[in-house]
Amino acid sequence: MQALEVSGVTKTFGERRAVDGVSLAVNQGEILGLLGPNGSGKSTLMKIIVGILKPDAGAIQVLGNDATKDPTAVKRIVGFVPESPRLYEFLSGIEYLDFVADVHGLVPSAKHERISHFLKALDLEGRENELINGYSQGMKQKLAIIAGLLHRPQLLVMDEPLNSLDPRSARIVKDLIHKLRDDGVATIFSTHVLEIADAICDRIVIMDAGRVVEQGSTGDLKAKAGTPGSTLEEVFLKLTGTSDTREIVEALSH
Ligand SMILES: Nc1ncnc2c1ncn2[C@@H]1O[C@H](COP(=O)(O)OP(=O)(O)O)[C@@H](O)[C@H]1O
Ligand SMILES: [Mg+2]
Known part of the structure; x- marks a missing residue:
């Protein structure tokens, strides 16, 4: 059974088709990167996968559960880290995590152990009693990542999770995603x-x-681009129709 199966998903906002007939699948224990330029529909697709947005057409299955027919079952097994997490700024970090854990019905003993484990792993230990309002962007991002993982999701959906992280934190999150993969957790993340x-x-x-x-x-993609030794950047620019960047840069520099 696949961790995630997206079939023919379409979403239109007014005149704009943000997601246009997307089908993709993620295996259990696989890390899938959703790569695309700004405005290519990554965030919209992720919101549809986690049930925040309804698609106009198409279907989503998470470990065999239909997301439209059984959204509650899907929410239990999916962890979502949004692009710009809206946290409760006037709660402390620990109050927020406590709240999220309660929403997921974690028992108190397991809850405290799990929260302190993550606070330590993500270098937030000692800062958990401060108001979120005073956290840096990176600290807020890390808090959102912890909140998305507390209930041991089988599918992790992360929208640009490394954006505001310093290299050390980005490395920790990257290792964490790999560790989760070893436990069979599937991840789809955009960048x-x-x-x-x-x-x-x-x-x-x-x-x-x-x-x-x-x-x-990445090897397949480089091979498909036909030019041996080409970088992923060249492949990406070619595929997304922005390969003529030299002209743009030239125009900007005048
Ligand atoms: N709530 C919305 N209302 C109207 N247009 C939207 C909305 N959300 C996204 N869009 C549009 O859909 C397209 C895809 O956006 P998005 O999914 O955020 O792309 P990405 O995450 O790849 O940058 C963009 O053109 C964006 O302006
Ligand atoms: Mg986005």
């Missing part, structure tokens, strides 16, 4: 940073203008 996708993912799906334009391992 517009090629090096991140290359370094973390087992497989990459490239989106452009709401559609999947290519998928495969």
